[in-house]
Amino acid sequence: MAQNIYDNPDFFSGYSQLPRQVHGLEAAPEWPAIRAMLPELTGKHVADLGCGFGWASRWMRAQGAVSVLGVDLSQNMIARAKADTSDPTIEYLIADLATLELPEAAFNLVYSALSFHYVADFQRLTRMIHKALVPAGDLVFTAEHPIFMAAAHPHWITDEDGRKTWPVNRYSLEGERRTDWFAKGVLKYHRTLGTTLTTLIDAGFESRRVEEFAPTREQIERLPELAEELERPMMLLVSARKTERR
Amino acid sequence: MAQNIYDNPDFFSGYSQLPRQVHGLEAAPEWPAIRAMLPELTGKHVADLGCGFGWASRWMRAQGAVSVLGVDLSQNMIARAKADTSDPTIEYLIADLATLELPEAAFNLVYSALSFHYVADFQRLTRMIHKALVPAGDLVFTAEHPIFMAAAHPHWITDEDGRKTWPVNRYSLEGERRTDWFAKGVLKYHRTLGTTLTTLIDAGFESRRVEEFAPTREQIERLPELAEELERPMMLLVSARKTERR
Numbered sequence: 253m254a255q256n257i258y259d260n261p262d263f264f265s266g267y268s269q270l271p272r273q274v275h276g277l278e279a280a281p282e283w284p285a286i287r288a289m290l291p292e293l294t295g296k297h298v299a300d301l302g303c304g305f306g307w308a309s310r311w312m313r314a315q316g317a318v319s320v321l322g323v324d325l326s327q328n329m330i331a332r333a334k335a336d337t338s339d340p341t342i343e344y345l346i347a348d349l350a351t352l353e354l355p356e357a358a359f360n361l362v363y364s365a366l367s368f369h370y371v372a373d374f375q376r377l378t379r380m381i382h383k384a385l386v387p388a389g390d391l392v393f394t395a396e397h398p399i400f401m402a403a404a405h406p407h408w409i410t411d412e413d414g415r416k417t418w419p420v421n422r423y424s425l426e427g428e429r430r431t432d433w434f435a436k437g438v439l440k441y442h443r444t445l446g447t448t449l450t451t452l453i454d455a456g457f458e459s460r461r462v463e464e465f466a467p468t469r470e471q472i473e474r475l476p477e478l479a480e481e482l483e484r485p486m487m488l489l490v491s492a493r494k495t496e497r498r
Numbered sequence: 499m500a501q502n503i504y505d506n507p508d509f510f511s512g513y514s515q516l517p518r519q520v521h522g523l524e525a526a527p528e529w530p531a532i533r534a535m536l537p538e539l540t541g542k543h544v545a546d547l548g549c550g551f552g553w554a555s556r557w558m559r560a561q562g563a564v565s566v567l568g569v570d571l572s573q574n575m576i577a578r579a580k581a582d583t584s585d586p587t588i589e590y591l592i593a594d595l596a597t598l599e600l601p602e603a604a605f606n607l608v609y610s611a612l613s614f615h616y617v618a619d620f621q622r623l624t625r626m627i628h629k630a631l632v633p634a635g636d637l638v639f640t641a642e643h644p645i646f647m648a649a650a651h652p653h654w655i656t657d658e659d660g661r662k663t664w665p666v667n668r669y670s671l672e673g674e675r676r677t678d679w680f681a682k683g684v685l686k687y688h689r690t691l692g693t694t695l696t697t698l699i700d701a702g703f704e705s706r707r708v709e710e711f712a713p714t715r716e717q718i719e720r721l722p723e724l725a726e727e728l729e730r731p732m733m734l735l736v737s738a739r740k741t742e743r744r
Contacts, residue, residue: 337521399645400665402730405657409665412651417667419657420645421729424712445691449708458704462695466670484648485666485690 254350254370255439258304258326266434276307281478282394282487286365287424287493289359291390293317296360299384299391301349302367306333310365321359323347337367349377354384361385364393366487369401369440372428374448378455385494391457392492397485399465401442403428408480418484445488457492465489500616501685504550504572512680522553527710527724528640528733532611535707535737539563539583539638542606545597545630547639548613549680552579555588557570558609569593595623600630607631607674610639612733615647615686620676620694624701638738643710647675647688654726664730691734703738708710710734 271279285359294316300309304323313320317404322344324330330344354362362381371377381391400406402423411417424444430437444449449459464485467478518524536563540562546555549568559566568590570576576590595617600608608627617623627637646652648669657663670690676683689697695705710731713724 259553319629395544401671403657403663404659404661409655411649411665411667415650415667417665418650419655419663420666420681421657421661421663423645423730424710424728444712446708446710446735449695449705453706453708458697459695462692463701464692466690482670484669485692489692 254325254326254348254372256348257435257438258324259328260435263433263438264326264328265437268450272307273305274275277311280365281475281481282489285306285463285465286392286394286470289463289489290363291361291392293361298361298363299323299354299359300421301362301364302370303333304329306336306342306344308363309333309344310337310339312361313339313342317361321345321354323349323352329431331370331391331434343348351415351464356383357453358385359388359389361390361392363391364395366394366396368393368395369442374441374443374451375455377406378451378457378459379489382456382494383394384457387494389494389495390491392490393451394465394487394489395448396440397488398423398444398448399441399484400486401440406431416480416483448488448490452490452492458495459490461489461491461494463489500571500594500618502571502594503681503684504570505574506681509573509679509681509684510574518538518553519551520635523557525712527717527727528735530714531709531711532638532640533642535638535709535735536609537638539607543604544607544609545569545605547608547610547627549579549590550611552573552574552582552588552590554609554611555590555658556583556585556614557587559585563588563607564702566595567591567600569595569598571595576741591672599626602629604630605630607636607638609637610641612640612642614639614641615688618686620689620697621701623698623718624703626700626742630634633740635740637740638696638736639681640735642686643734644688644690644694645668645730646732647686652677662726662729673735682705692737694734698736698738700740702705704741705736705738707735707737711735 277283296317298317298320300322309320309322320342330346402421403421429440429442465487472479523529542563544563544566546568554567555566567590586594675686675688711733718725
């Protein structure tokens with residue numbers, strides 16, 4: 253079972269104040285890149301795994317999705333998501349992605365933002381999603397990048413010229429990583445990029461886009477602290493399409 | 499045009515003494531992983547891009563390939579490759595991968611080991627290879643991993659616990675990287691993993707396997723210095739199949 257850190261009061265109160273939680277999708281610098289990866293939404297049935305406050309669920313509905321199922325482990329998040337909409341075609345469900353079972357062939361798009369790195373068994377998750385998608389259905393997700401997650405002490409250092417530098421070690425040693433982020437010992441699961449992509453292929457997905465978020469020049473002009481994101485990728489963005497299982 | 503460092507006498511004399519140059523494929527720790535990615539070779543027409551001394555070209559012929567074209571920029575390498583075989587079905591060609599044109603639909607497999615990071619224009623290269631392959635033909639290649647190449651000063655450092663650590667910076671700043679390796683200023687081209695994989699997809703390839711070489715426990719027992727390769731990946735291994743251009 254995934255650690256339910258989002259219902260830890262200290263974590264939740266800090267996390268809730270992140271710009272992207274207060275202001276929604278437009279406050280997430282990776283959002284334009286994600287949006288460009290999404291298929292046309294009109295008439296689609298969508299699942300939003302790790303939906304949090306439901307910002308993306310509501311956006312997809314506004315873009316023409318006919319139904320959206322938002323799933324999150326956190327009671328706090330789902331309570332707030334439910335409070336923020338009265339749209340009966342958006343349904344919210346409290347469930348753990350580690351054990352979630354979705355109905356078969358029920359979705360045209362499964363979307364997930366920054367949640368898959370909390371799931372230990374990626375093979376189980378991708379197979380479940382594959383079954384839940386219609387033929388040629390899309391999976392679009394973001395996750396913390398393995399370069400960002402791998403090290404024993406993942407924090408900025410400087411190189412001999414004083415340049416901001418990110419340490420990588422334990423890259424090929426997959427599994428639990430604990431970090432302090434709004435609370436002590438937040439539990440995540442490190443997987444190599446090779447494992448993530450090959451697991452998707454083996455589950456029956458064809459990758460259509462693999463990106464590593466980097467801010468644009470315009471974004472850096474507006475928000476200069478984003479420049480450090482050029483030094484190492486924090487997020488992996490993947491768009492994949494259901495084909496047949498190998 | 500790619501820098502022809504392999505015909506620099508200092509470089510060549512150092513490089514020629516690497517175990518994998520002296521003893522061949524079995525001395526390359528990533529070889530078992532590459533071999534597992536290769537298709538059945540019997541009856542196949544193969545191109546080996548950056549063939550060096552021709553170890554892989556000869557091996558593929560021995561596995562049943564009916565013809566092998568080995569291509570390398572280095573006159574030194576090709577002279578030695580030619581001297582090491584009298585097999586008339588293995589042809590060697592001195593050419594720059596940056597400008598190489600192969601005949602259309604002529605190969606079942608294009609193979610390349612540790613050469614693509616010398617090529618500036620990966621889009622041109624992948625499109626040329628796509629045309630040179632028969633339908634459903636395979637591209638299997640290894641290249642230096644972007645984690646290994648990105649930093650301004652790519653060398654081991656230690657973290658606060660004394661653990662071997664690899665610095666990453668400039669990851670999203672693609673382009674030239676110069677390092678000292680048997681000679682000063684060896685010129686390579688850094689690309690993100692996202693760029694490599696998405697360029698392949700756009701050229702009309704479907705990824706079948708994406709791996710980041712890590713030694714097995716047995717390999718580390720035999721050669722303990724390989725353990726450091728668990729800390730960060732040095733090589734990217736990709737197996738892709740020709741589909742249609744998007």
